[in-house]
Amino acid sequence: MRPRYAASDVAIPFKPLLQRALLAVIVAFCIILLFSGRSSNGIANTVRTTLMDGIVPVLDVLSRPVQAVDEALVQVGDFFTVYSENQRLRLENQRLLEWQTAALKLEAENQGLRELMHYTPRENKAFVTAKVVGQTSNSLSQRLMIDAGRSQGVQAHQAVMTDHGLVGRVMAAGDSTAEILLLTDMNSRIPVMTEPTGVRSILAGNRSELPHLAFVGSRKDPKLGDVVVTSAEGDLFPAGLPVGKLFAESDGQWQVRPFVDFSSVRYVHIVTMEDEPVSGVPLAPAEPEALP
Amino acid sequence: MAVSAMDSYSRQFGLGALRSLPFIILLFLILLVGTLTISPGSPLPPLMLSWSYVYYWALFQPARLGNGALLLAGLVQDVVLGLPLGVSSLCFILMRLFVVQWRRRISLQHFWAIWLCFALMAGVVAVFMALFIGLSQRAMVPDLLVQSLYAGLLAWIIYPLVHLLCNRIYSIQS
Numbered sequence: 001m002r003p004r005y006a007a008s009d010v011a012i013p014f015k016p017l018l019q020r021a022l023l024a025v026i027v028a029f030c031i032i033l034l035f036s037g038r039s040s041n042g043i044a045n046t047v048r049t050t051l052m053d054g055i056v057p058v059l060d061v062l063s064r065p066v067q068a069v070d071e072a073l074v075q076v077g078d079f080f081t082v083y084s085e086n087q088r089l090r091l092e093n094q095r096l097l098e099w100q101t102a103a104l105k106l107e108a109e110n111q112g113l114r115e116l117m118h119y120t121p122r123e124n125k126a127f128v129t130a131k132v133v134g135q136t137s138n139s140l141s142q143r144l145m146i147d148a149g150r151s152q153g154v155q156a157h158q159a160v161m162t163d164h165g166l167v168g169r170v171m172a173a174g175d176s177t178a179e180i181l182l183l184t185d186m187n188s189r190i191p192v193m194t195e196p197t198g199v200r201s202i203l204a205g206n207r208s209e210l211p212h213l214a215f216v217g218s219r220k221d222p223k224l225g226d227v228v229v230t231s232a233e234g235d236l237f238p239a240g241l242p243v244g245k246l247f248a249e250s251d252g253q254w255q256v257r258p259f260v261d262f263s264s265v266r267y268v269h270i271v272t273m274e275d276e277p278v279s280g281v282p283l284a285p286a287e288p289e290a291l292p
Numbered sequence: 293m294a295v296s297a298m299d300s301y302s303r304q305f306g307l308g309a310l311r312s313l314p315f316i317i318l319l320f321l322i323l324l325v326g327t328l329t330i331s332p333g334s335p336l337p338p339l340m341l342s343w344s345y346v347y348y349w350a351l352f353q354p355a356r357l358g359n360g361a362l363l364l365a366g367l368v369q370d371v372v373l374g375l376p377l378g379v380s381s382l383c384f385i386l387m388r389l390f391v392v393q394w395r396r397r398i399s400l401q402h403f404w405a406i407w408l409c410f411a412l413m414a415g416v417v418a419v420f421m422a423l424f425i426g427l428s429q430r431a432m433v434p435d436l437l438v439q440s441l442y443a444g445l446l447a448w449i450i451y452p453l454v455h456l457l458c459n460r461i462y463s464i465q466s
Contacts, residue, residue, distance in 0.1 A: 019359075026363050027385065033367075033378035034428045044377045051371045055323070059372065062327040134330040136374040140338055140425065140439050143374035145330070179374070186429055207435060 045156075049149075049174035056145055056177040060133045127269040128152050130178070137262055142185040142207065144168070146268060149176045157236060159271040165242040165259030166190070166230060167268055178270075182262060183243070184211050191233035192243055194226040203228065203243060203256060210247060210255040222246055228256050238271060310465060314349050315361040317461060319368060321345060326372035338373055338439075340447040343417060344454035346384050347410050350391035351399050352462065359385055376428035383417050383424070390416065403455070411448045418444035 036042030078085070130148035148154050150173050160167045160180050168188060171181040181188055188205035192213070199222045204214040216222065226246045232239040247257040309316075325341045342365065349357040366381025373380075390413060391398070398409050422440040 023359050023385070026359050027382065030363070030366075030378035030382045030385075034376055034382070034424060047367065048371055048377055051367060055368060055371055058323055059327055059330070062323060063330075066327060134326070134372070134374075136330050136338070138338055138439060140436070140443070141374035141376075145374075186431055 045172050048179070049172050049177075052145065052172070052177045052179065053149070053174040056133055056147060056174075059145070060147060063133065126153075126272045128154055128272055129267060129269050130154070132266055132268060133177075135262075135265070137182065137184075142182040142205070142262075143171070144180040144182065144265065144268070146178050146180060146270075147176065148270065149174045149178050151175055153272050154178045154270050155272075159230065159237040159241055160268050161241060161271065162260050162265055162268055164261075165244065166237075167260055167262070167265060169237075170270060180268070183258060184209060184262065189214075190243070191231045191236060192228050193231040193239075194222040194228055194246065197222050197226055199226075200231055200233065209262075210257060211244075213246075213254040213256065216254065222254055224249070241271070311356065312361075313461060313465060314353070314356045314458075315365065318342060318345055318357065318361070318365050322365060322369045322372060326369070330372065330374075338443050339450070340414075340443045341450060341454060342369055342380070342384070343387060343414055343444070343447045344410065344451045345458065346387050347391060347413055347451075348455060348458040350388040351395050351406070352458075353465075354388065354392050354395065356465075357388070359388070362388060376425055379421060379424045379428065383421050386420055387413055387417050403452075406455075407448075407451055410451050414444035414448050415441065 033044045033047065036044045128148055130146035130152070132144050133147050134145035136143050144160075144167070146154075154170055154173045156170050156173055158170045160169060166183060168180050168182040168185070169190070170178050172179045183190055183203060183205055184207065185205045186207050188203075188211070190203040191200070192203045193200050197220055199216060199220055201213040201216040201222075203211050205211045213222070213228075224246055228243040228246065230237040230239060230241040230243060242259055244256040244258040247255045249255070322342055325339050329338055346357065346362065362384040363381045366379075366384045367377060369375070369380040370377045394409075398406060401409075418440040419437065421443075422437040425440075426436055
């Protein structure tokens, strides 16, 4: 007797089912990545650093013509402003010479005082210099990509600066590349202190050019024009790295204008802290050396 | 015998390369546009050329750009543009899902109608992108939505060029 139904009539359509299951897995994977992105140890970090190590060398090669055109345009612009630039540099040179005299005098005085105190400074900061190969500075993200990573001693959470001041912190470090979170990014929180008023607070990014001070926890009030430097709260950053100046106060929030012009950052220094942070270094006199 | 086996392998390799051409070009576009927008000092805003590209292939040949390829391309775009990981992949997959639902109706229309439909898709995907970024950063900012919609608008403006490019690739493939 023949069966009533052929096997093909009752076969479950596996291919569409498999495709739907695969789609569900992919979407679930994306959602996991999305929500683990803020953690520096999560799966998102591993995927990001792995991809970055492969992509950054390609981006570096592709961006060379763009950078060459950019530099050529800057040079053409410089050609037309060379006279006014010369005048400005002359004035600046004169002003700097006056400052140099003052600095030499202060250095000698400082040296004398240190000798009196038998003070030995502990320098525990080291720098790794890296080239910026990518930069996004818009509302969607505010980050830099650099061509130095773990093999050069770069690690997550290290401070990143230029000659002018703090840029941000290392967010993720691959083998030979790293991603930097700018201090203006929404996710950036940096412990800082104002000078000379000594008010400690947190510098919070808000996607604008002017990050603000959050959690100003002091009875003293900061003053307009105060310099903002990093504090060593939580041993995250070394103390005293210049960040910016108090620019304005609106609705009880102090806005900070960073010293760094983020649009012109080409090279950065990553501060690789050694054994102990600068904070808490006692100003006690050094032990006299034992005689042989 | 050996020569014919070699021929067969090279033919299969050639066919494979031809099949994955849309994916390879998508990766190249992401890297190229990324380079232009993220080069230090570049004045260009984030440009979502990839949305136009994914829209075209989802409309005319969805099998050529599957969900796995979109996942990988999206991850690359996120790394290049510094977006939270997973955002671009979800946007690509969403766009593909929406377009595949209505592709029989849209693909037979005149170019202007296709372009108009892309405006709608880009708008929807831009809203989702802002939502995904906001969720991943636990903060919704109006500026984020404005920037996403702006990226969608730029993608819509540039769509005719992408359509032309994709037509060329399509003709090479067929």
